[in-house]
Amino acid sequence: xxxxxxxxxxxxxxxxxxxxxxxxxxxxxxxxxxxxxxxxxxxxxxxxxxxxxxxxxxxxxxxxxxxxxxxxxxxxxxxxxxxxxxxxxxxxxxxxxxxxxxxxxxxxxxxxxxxx
Numbered sequence: 001x002x003x004x005x006x007x008x009x010x011x012x013x014x015x016x017x018x019x020x021x022x023x024x025x026x027x028x029x030x031x032x033x034x035x036x037x038x039x040x041x042x043x044x045x046x047x048x049x050x051x052x053x054x055x056x057x058x059x060x061x062x063x064x065x066x067x068x069x070x071x072x073x074x075x076x077x078x079x080x081x082x083x084x085x086x087x088x089x090x091x092x093x094x095x096x097x098x099x100x101x102x103x104x105x106x107x108x109x110x111x112x113x114x115x116x
Contacts, residue, residue: 006048008065010106017105025078056111060088063101063111072098072114092116
């Protein structure tokens with residue numbers, strides 16, 4: 001057996017709330033839309049991993065999702081322009097990433113990061 005894909009699923013009474021955050025701010029494409037279930041992603045090859053932790057590092061909470069970007073400053077500017085509160089960072093961590101935390105419209109904690 002080979003794993004072909006791993007998808008994170010978030011329960012919400014209104015899946016369309018994801019469009020502004022995941023579509024407009026993060027720039028992901030709508031890959032599937034059944035109305036009651038929407039999937040966001042990219043046609044580019046993306047690495048999918050699943051992690052487990054007792055903390056998020058530097059004493060932070062374990063994030064629900066970690067999203068690696070190629071330009072953290074550009075990502076930060078998009079969240080700030082959209083008036084999404086930054087809960088942690090931006091900070092350069094001792095293990096070689098620069099990151100910040102935000103919450104999506106569903107209360108999920110996201111770790112937005114770039115490797116240094």
